[in-house]
Amino acid sequence: MEAAWIALGLSLKVALWATGIDLVLGVAVGLALARYRFPGRELVDAILLLPMVLPPTVLGYYLLVVIGRRGWLGGWLERSFGINLIFTWQGAVIAAAIVAFPFVCKSARAAFENVDVHLEQAAKVLGLGAAAVFFRVTLPLAWRGILAGVLLAFARALGEFGATLMVAGSIPGKTQTLSIAVYEAVQAGQDELANGLVLLTSVTCIAILLLAGRLAPARIPGRS
Amino acid sequence: MTPARTFRVALAVLAGLLMGAPARAADLTVSAAASLTNAFKEIGAAFEAAHPDTRVQLNFGASGALLQQIAKGAPVDVFASADQETMNQAERQQLVKPGAQVNFASNSLVVVVPRDAAAVPKTLADLGTPAIGKVAIGIPASVPVGRYTKAVLEKAQLWPAIEARMIGAQTVRQALDYVARGEVDAGFVYATDAAILPDKVKVAFVVPTDMPVVYPIAPVAAGTNPAAAQKFVAYVLSPAGQGMLAKHGFGKASNSANKP
Numbered sequence: 434m435e436a437a438w439i440a441l442g443l444s445l446k447v448a449l450w451a452t453g454i455d456l457v458l459g460v461a462v463g464l465a466l467a468r469y470r471f472p473g474r475e476l477v478d479a480i481l482l483l484p485m486v487l488p489p490t491v492l493g494y495y496l497l498v499v500i501g502r503r504g505w506l507g508g509w510l511e512r513s514f515g516i517n518l519i520f521t522w523q524g525a526v527i528a529a530a531i532v533a534f535p536f537v538c539k540s541a542r543a544a545f546e547n548v549d550v551h552l553e554q555a556a557k558v559l560g561l562g563a564a565a566v567f568f569r570v571t572l573p574l575a576w577r578g579i580l581a582g583v584l585l586a587f588a589r590a591l592g593e594f595g596a597t598l599m600v601a602g603s604i605p606g607k608t609q610t611l612s613i614a615v616y617e618a619v620q621a622g623q624d625e626l627a628n629g630l631v632l633l634t635s636v637t638c639i640a641i642l643l644l645a646g647r648l649a650p651a652r653i654p655g656r657s
Numbered sequence: 658m659t660p661a662r663t664f665r666v667a668l669a670v671l672a673g674l675l676m677g678a679p680a681r682a683a684d685l686t687v688s689a690a691a692s693l694t695n696a697f698k699e700i701g702a703a704f705e706a707a708h709p710d711t712r713v714q715l716n717f718g719a720s721g722a723l724l725q726q727i728a729k730g731a732p733v734d735v736f737a738s739a740d741q742e743t744m745n746q747a748e749r750q751q752l753v754k755p756g757a758q759v760n761f762a763s764n765s766l767v768v769v770v771p772r773d774a775a776a777v778p779k780t781l782a783d784l785g786t787p788a789i790g791k792v793a794i795g796i797p798a799s800v801p802v803g804r805y806t807k808a809v810l811e812k813a814q815l816w817p818a819i820e821a822r823m824i825g826a827q828t829v830r831q832a833l834d835y836v837a838r839g840e841v842d843a844g845f846v847y848a849t850d851a852a853i854l855p856d857k858v859k860v861a862f863v864v865p866t867d868m869p870v871v872y873p874i875a876p877v878a879a880g881t882n883p884a885a886a887q888k889f890v891a892y893v894l895s896p897a898g899q900g901m902l903a904k905h906g907f908g909k910a911s912n913s914a915n916k917p
Contacts, residue, residue: 520840619725622728
């Protein structure tokens with residue numbers, strides 16, 4: 434069972450990193466989509482939504498082609514910095530971050546669109562700078578919606594399987610996350626290990642859901 | 658088309674998709690080792706041509722994974738494994754009838770490197786040198802090629818050194834793909850796999866194995882179409898079937914030495 438705890442730790446590490454990256458990028462892109470009108474805005478939105486719709490194997494293939502040793506980006510990284518992302522946990526983070534990105538981006542855009550522009554204008558009139566308006570007015574009004582998206586993104590990143598397996602492989606202790614460890618145990622007929630792993634995964638997910646409920650308590654009608 | 662007509666057509670298409678074609682009594686499901694993919698696709702098509710009333714459904718994967726599917730009740734009629742060990746496990750779990758298995762092909766274990774590789778190992782010991790980084794090996798617990806590889810490396814006392822740099826592959830074809838993409842510096846595959854991508858990989862050397870690489874085939878005990886299963890096994894062993902296997906690089910198999 435020690436292997437199961439290692440897999441759990443790795444899954445959490447990968448999912449946390451992926452969610453952190455998505456939080457920064459997703460909020461920035463969501464804000465841009467909500468506030469600025471530019472040609473092709475809806476096309477950009479559709480493309481950013483793609484990871485939610487495309488099969489993970491398609492994403493995994495794209496990633497192999499782009500960040501692989503012979504890919505244009507992967508080749509450049511290796512030649513310039515000696516960085517190789519395939520078969521590393523960082524590669525798993527990239528895969529998880531991409532599949533989970535639409536959850537943050539979509540909910541951030543919706544949350545920002547729901548913020549009353551007049552409140553921002555009032556803050557500006559009262560002398561706040563652009564950054565202060567964002568952090569003291571816009572973000573506090575939108576954070577609930579963003580948080581909901583972030584939790585969904587974390588859950589999606591934690592369960593990521595297909596693209597991760599293709600990009601990061603299944604190296605015990607290095608890239609073998611919980612979902613991949615379950616798959617491998619079942620393939621090898623190690624039912625005892627598989628039972629332990631699925632139990633651990635289920636308990637972890639319930640704990641995360643309970644935690645999520647505490648962080649973002651449901652709004653009770655009539656109270657604020 | 659009017660909207661109403663479009664709607665009716667869409668509904669009909671959807672209904673067709675949802676219902677699909679139900680499994681018929683004449684369907685024959687064959688679970689075969691990943692290394693047999695190309696050869697069995699050809700054999701399956703030829704078998705269908707010879708038996709127009711039977712439709713062959715092929716299911717490829719790591720032999721160990723296929724065994725687990727059968728053990729969990731997958732509706733499989735014929736099982737073709739890439740090693741004796743997996744088939745013996747099937748026999749012990751009474752998934753195939755005792756004595757029903759027949760060896761039908763043989764193969765050899767090779768080390769492949771990317772076509773444009775700078776460092777080409779000549780021996781197993783070379784794989785332990787720093788010139789070779791990552792090595793793709795089928796996961797020994799479920800992939801026969803990984804089991805053969807582990808046995809050979811353990812005997813050469815190189816397993817701990819190479820395991821540390823091993824990239825586990827889910828099937829032999831995934832190991833081949835990792836080498837072809839240059840993501841690893843070397844990989845253990847079968848000679849027949851290496852022959853599929855001559856423009857992307859080259860064989861560094863052939864690895865002698867203590868256990869011969871032989872492929873057993875057997876009808877699955879719980880299969881729903883035993884008559885067709887028997888015919889399919891006979892077809893694989895017939896001159897026509899053996900000819901197709903030979904075309905894909907497989908060798909003949911003897912049935913005397915390696916019975917359990």
